Amino acid sequence: MSDAADNTGWTDRVFGGFKKTSERLSGNLAGTVGNTKLDDATLDEVEDALIVSDLGPSAAGRIRAKLAEKRFGSTITERELKEAVAEEIAAILRPVAKPLEVTAFPRPQVILVIGVNGSGKTTTIAKLGHLFYEDDYEVMLAAGDTFRAAAIEQLAVWADRIGAPLIRGPEGGDPASIVFDAVKAATDVGTDALIVDTAGRLQNKRELMDELAKIRKVLGRLNPEAPHDVVLVLDATNGQNALGQIEIFREVAGVTGLIMTKLDGTARGGVLVAAAEQFGLPIHAIGVGEGMDDLRPFDPDLVARVIAGVA
Incomplete structure (x- = not known):
């Protein structure tokens, strides 16, 4: 095409x-x-x-x-x-409007992906990997959300679909050790981008914060610059509640950028504008469907005109 x-x-x-x-x-x-x-x-x-x-x-x-x-x-x-x-x-x-770019040296660029369960996090990881493949980058995925067997299996299906190697462990395993194995494997083969799925539990902020701190500590031993990105996946159907998630995850995880999904299923896409105005964090991409190609960096002028009904 x-x-x-x-x-x-x-x-x-x-x-x-x-x-x-x-x-x-x-x-x-x-x-x-x-x-x-x-x-x-x-x-x-x-x-x-x-x-x-x-x-x-x-x-x-x-x-x-x-x-x-x-x-x-x-x-x-x-x-x-x-x-x-x-x-x-x-x-x-x-x-x-800032696309997620692979610039880390030495490789890999380590991207932690966070978000509440149901936000579309796992499928977004696969679509992001697909985007990188389109730009001729090598990608590896890591199943760091070990508390849900379904999350590991779902990521395995998507990894197979896009042709990306997946580093995984047992359900209930230590996420930090999986991340350690993944970074080591990605470094050994010279993978450009390592995308890590992380737990989506917000019920216990302290527990999540401790887990992420442990992951960061492990990463620091292997690559002092990692993680290079901490990307929060947001479900646009949550409307203004998505802003509360940004606030909390920014506090517990040091969010560096956002991806907003499920814009095709809601009349609440205006929250994209609210997030930009309130937080000023880079919005790397938007998702407007279930297909592999339905996640892309966005054109702010086009999106503005479509929202306002003049495009």
Whole structure:
């Protein structure tokens, strides 16, 4: 498939993925403007529409302020309003749209992937590995979530599907020792990227923090720079609850970047904007479907226009 055809396919999937979010925001904005001037009361309605569309109070306040600065007192059509909102959403997303790049030397680049159970973490690891393979990087996976046999087996299925070697241990085994074996194996063969699945339990923050600290200590003995990335996978269907997960995981795991999944199954995709505005963490990729190619770095301008309903 040509790059142009592939890009067109991805654009179509982004349209489909954000359809519910776009319809929700469009519905909330409808009727807020018309043949009246953009005054304080109208701006309040626009801000409320953005908040209930999951963009969050901070992003909504920022967009309201920009609209007031640029268009206050002027007559604005609904289309012009959506165009203006799209531009301000893009301004929020552009600084955080950063693909995950393999730059570590010596190899491997060690990427810890964290997230609550059910967030799509395991499938995201496989899709991320697939992305790296497309860029001609060698990839190895490590099954560090040893507390669920299903997680190990699921990762094994995906590893086989993308053709990546998998380092695993028994259910209930020590995650740190599996990570140790994986880093050693990846170093020995010169693998470019080692992607490590980690436990998704938030019920006991102290336990999770201790486990991650032990993994970091083991990594430090083998490669002082590792882990190079700590990526949090978020389920967009959780809406504003996803922001709470960022807060907690940033505290217990030192999150360095985000991947947001399941945008195709929700009208709450505006939380992507809320996360960007509130935390400013790199958003490496978005997932808009179940297929292997449905995880990609995102174009902030395209996503902004799709969310605002003007693409």
